[in-house]
Amino acid sequence: MIDRYEDVIRRRGRNEDASAVRYWKTTGITSPGGLVRERDLQLWIDWLVRAGELRAGDVTPAQVFTNEFNPFSKPRVVVSKTGE
Numbered sequence: 001m002i003d004r005y006e007d008v009i010r011r012r013g014r015n016e017d018a019s020a021v022r023y024w025k026t027t028g029i030t031s032p033g034g035l036v037r038e039r040d041l042q043l044w045i046d047w048l049v050r051a052g053e054l055r056a057g058d059v060t061p062a063q064v065f066t067n068e069f070n071p072f073s074k075p076r077v078v079v080s081k082t083g084e
Contacts, residue, residue: 001024002022002024005018005021005024006018006021009021020047023043032072033070033071033072033073034070034072035067035070035072035073036065036066036067036070038061038062039061040061041061041064041065042061045060045061
């Protein structure tokens with residue numbers, strides 16, 4: 001799929017930077033339950049810093065995402081079959 005995306009970007013002829021495509025895994029969130037992880041966003045923040053779009057330390061992952069409304073982020077109580 002990565003090769004396909006790189007080919008599409010190249011064929012469009014828009015002088016786009018396709019270097020971020022190699023980090024692509026899916027069009028969605030890859031963690032179970034769609035939980036967003038800080039490391040997922042830190043990867044892109046670091047890339048934007050290297051590209052000169054952000055200054056180091058200007059943005060942290062916690063400033064740009066929350067799992068507050070994701071029901072899978074809540075601890076679940078597991079009850080054994082024996083009720084113990």
